[in-house]
Amino acid sequence: DGSTVVFHLRMTGSLVYDPSGRQRDAYARLVFHLAGGGALVFADVRTFGCVYGFAAGEEIAVPGLQSLGPEPLSEAFTPAYLAQAVRGRKQPIKSFLLDQRRIAGLGNIYADEALFLAGIHPRREAGSLTQAECKKLAAAIQRVLRDGLADGGTTFRNYRNGEGGYGHHQEHLCVYHRAGKPCPTCGRPIEKTTVGGRGTHFCPHCQH
Numbered sequence: 288d289g290s291t292v293v294f295h296l297r298m299t300g301s302l303v304y305d306p307s308g309r310q311r312d313a314y315a316r317l318v319f320h321l322a323g324g325g326a327l328v329f330a331d332v333r334t335f336g337c338v339y340g341f342a343a344g345e346e347i348a349v350p351g352l353q354s355l356g357p358e359p360l361s362e363a364f365t366p367a368y369l370a371q372a373v374r375g376r377k378q379p380i381k382s383f384l385l386d387q388r389r390i391a392g393l394g395n396i397y398a399d400e401a402l403f404l405a406g407i408h409p410r411r412e413a414g415s416l417t418q419a420e421c422k423k424l425a426a427a428i429q430r431v432l433r434d435g436l437a438d439g440g441t442t443f444r445n446y447r448n449g450e451g452g453y454g455h456h457q458e459h460l461c462v463y464h465r466a467g468k469p470c471p472t473c474g475r476p477i478e479k480t481t482v483g484g485r486g487t488h489f490c491p492h493c494q495h
Contacts, residue, residue: 364390381399395463397431438456475491
């Protein structure tokens with residue numbers, strides 16, 4: 288009837304299509320029974336996720352949605368945009384990347400991986416990046432996201448794809464969750480620190 292449903296999965300939510308319409312996740316919070324006999328199951332272990340419903344013609348007013356920055360795989364996200372966005376910013380580049388008002392949808396794992404590929408230390412002031420580094424970082428962000436999508440996502444605990452399966456990108460990570468293990472580039476141990484309250488993995492030799 289023109290109504291719109293918006294899901295925000297947050298940390299542990301999942302949205303899974305079950306063609307049989309009979310299976311149930313122990314943490315199912317909402318089940319949509321579909322005309323074809325299947326079901327769409329919204330499950331959330333920690334109940335941080337949200338589901339919003341809007342009637343036809345009603346403004347889609349989801350907190351934070353209108354203030355999101357460009358999606359990294361969209362045409363709006365370019366090296367020029369990134370260079371402009373970091374200009375004058377004194378916060379660590381890792382914290383900048385996680386600010387959804389600057390770049391939409393980039394999480395902790397992929398921020399660490401992108402900074403590693405770009406050779407940028409996570410504590411660097413965002414505004415200190417050169418044009419060349421912004422170009423390299425923009426390309427690294429897009430690469431890690433495309434690689435993650437190709438691998439079906441990254442599952443350490445709760446993540447499930449739309450068919451209820453696990454992602455396997457965790458098997459191909461360079462630094463995240465690899466503290467003490469050798470850097471794939473130089474062989475020195477990966478280190479872990481905290482930046483902006485988030486666990487952060489990096490190579491102290493390769494990232495400057």
